Amino acid sequence: MKILDHLLYTKEHEWILADGASARIGISDFAQDHLGDVVFVELPAIGARLNAGASLASLESVKAVSEVFMPVSGLVLEVNTSLETAPELLNKDPYDSWIARVAFDQSLAEAGLMDAAAYRAFCAAGEG
């Protein structure tokens, strides 16, 4: 499973890339492999204010629906609309295919995110 060193990761297999005042969020290679072929993506509304733990996006694979959760509360600034017409991009290149850009309300340092090494260990331990 591909894990990029410069990203932060959640226990739910999302990746986060902080960029100044906002951060992009997507799903990891482990997540897309586990999901299978993604056939439909439901993106949040721009301007939506979501709490920590709220559903940011819904990813529909052939057999099931999976939610992407907010690691901390925040405001949705931008969404990757190419996923609406080409949901398979999430499988082809999960690290390029960001889902949303969010202005998080608190510092991500307090969100309990894992760095690449910790995420690697987390996956190897068979968690999640």
Place this chain on the structure above:
Amino acid sequence: MEGNQSVSDPVYDNAALRRTPLYDTHIKLGGRMVAYAGWIMPVQYAGIMEEHQAVRTHAGKFDVSHMGEIAVCGPDAPDFLDRLLTNRIAGMLTGQAVYSPMCAEDGGTLDDLLVYRRGIDDFLLIVNAANRAADVSWIVQASSSAGGPAETRGMQVSVTDCSDAFGLIALQGPDAGNILAGVAGDAPGKLGYYRFLENVDVAGVPCLVSRTGYTGEDGFEIRMPSECSIEVWNALPAVPCGLGCRDTLRFEAGMPLYGNELARDISPLEAGLDRFVPMDKPGFIGRTALAASLAAGVPRRLVGFGMTGRGVARHGYPVWSMDGSCRIGTVTTGYHSPSLGMAVGTAMIESPFAGDPGLSIEIRGHLVSAVTRSRFFYKRKGKDAT
């Protein structure tokens, strides 16, 4: 992301699940294994979409050894089956296969199955894996001289569950005929639809080969002694396909799945299987109740639909009227259809609404619009859909 529990999770109790003769083969091929009807089966190998397309454009092979096989034999067998099942059995030719629902006395469906006539008094039933034990029980009870339904009571048949002695592989797709000819000679290719041959040499293994399938494509189902399953599987140069695409393929072709479109409380008439329930055939179990439902108006109907709003309808999602004012039914099966490139589904709808041009699907708390359409979403080129 929410995780889905898989059979590799340590908390999952694998001990109770059965393996087909091809289990090790599936593992070697990288099959993603799941629990299904008491078995460990591959849901996919390379991916559901890829496998689905392989069957539609080339050929795929499926391990369906988990299905139940019940031999019903004896001088009363043709008559007995004619009464046990809704479809016409007694007039079947040797070498013919017939699809039939099997009903309870109240008209609800106990199972749907294939009947093979192997001889005058010799029949083989292929039944759903989940219903195998219940079906054997029911069939034995039906013929017993005490307590069975009046239609079949006391008839002289022998009923044998021979499921474990045989493996079953489905080879499906436009190239299935060519592939099978390469390992089994010309005879299978000459089979008419829903006909079968016995003792066909497939890679040195004597097999029953039928021109049947559950995908809407041309194809064959190959039955061999369990211990020869691996040889036959390995001899077929087709793409390994799992239960995931088995469901998307049959759904596109308008074929029912017991547990979705059919159930103990769904009649075959509600499921749109009228042509397999000839009401002029006297004395089959459930006929009285089904006739009464026809006279009163069948209470629900299976309806096909295509999503017009954004969203994927799935099994179990509530269905509301077009204007969203009342709940009218439930989605039986729904997918993003690989062959159509859009989300479609089937729903069991209260009859007064079954003729409406549209309906609304409740997806995670909000209503998304759909239009009704034929449930035969896919028809292969050059052949009528069954």
